[in-house]
Amino acid sequence: MIDIDATDRQILRMLSQDATQPASEIGRRLGLSQPAAWRRINRLQQAGAIAGRRLVLDKEALGFGVTVFLGIKLAARGRVGVEEFERAVSAIREVQLVEHVLGLFDYRLRVVARDLADFERVLRRRILTLPGVDTVEANVLLSEERLPGPL
Template structure:
């Protein structure tokens, strides 16, 4: 973003990253602006790509999707073609809710959500291993989630003044 975030931008971002259902009028009231200037700021942040999208976070447990696993994946041969093929395949798998290229002995870290251990086993066999690209997978089953947030740590963004104050 070419312009630095000011404290009002930071307050707007803090509000909408915690509750995307807030109306522009509610946000404007909370940050001390009228609706039109507030809407223009939100639009500018969207146009700049700071606000990528607005989503609703679902309770996966209540939906029967409470089985969460982190998998470290190593490709058999990490060529550009294989990396591209793996990444393209992963983007099409709804069970993979997060995928990152990582440093170290592995190539990727996946966060996978599914119904249960059997569904996870089917997922690994039928969708990941069937790609023919993977040499090793190490899985860690989540026992209990201690912290799970989508909120960006806005207090680390310089040079803005804390939105909390």
Template sequence: MLDDTDRRLLRQLLAEPSLGTSDLAERAGLTTATCWRRLEKLQAAGVITARQAVIDWRALGYAVEVSLRFTLDKTEPRAFDEFLEAARQVPEVIGIETFLGRVDVRLNVIARDMAQYQEIYRRRILTLPHIADIEALMLIATIKDSAGLPL
């Protein structure tokens, strides 16, 4: 599906997503027109889905990040849908993932400090529907956080 030119273009895009088409073309060794056509092709194929800003929550004063793993009470047929709908409404939830296995859902929650986290946990997390079990993992350090692929 991807040729060497596409891979080279994607490597440059991953390295610096904010580049304009002409700068990206120059770095990838392409003409601007060719670069634009390739980007359009990759977007149409669903390879490139968006260009987005990555925000460092810690720089904005959020010092606490907790990964909460939930097992849901699956005796209710709509447990997943109702839980996910309610979790989307919690502003401090920055990530929601579902799994197959012992853990059903993981929420990533941020807070400015432990006092705020405790308030969020008590008032917003524990009130989510259909919780059978919760496990909390507090983030200590991020060793690798890369959206890059081995292209």
């Protein structure tokens, strides 16, 4: 675990809002020199506090108007390997997120589709045919009130 001070937290907050900001801009806004800001960012990356940078696409602008959260319970009998299920579900391009969870379901998936008919196709042809799938529960996303942000 890395020691993070208030300046590091400000840097992380700024990068989480716009990861394309150069160290010079971050330094200027925080009253640091460009090299000092770069050293802090590099230290955070080397320590693993910054695991990567990600491009956020607008799903609706790209034609994906439906997001569905699926709860999936695997069959207990025969116990298909978890790795086999994870490998197969990760190959489905409409599946944006795979989470192994504790509770009523074994997995939670975030699936995007063009519309409900497209989602039904993905569900029937791709997800329900995955190895070990027993029970599936779907929840259609109506709106997002808060996007993931800084910790």
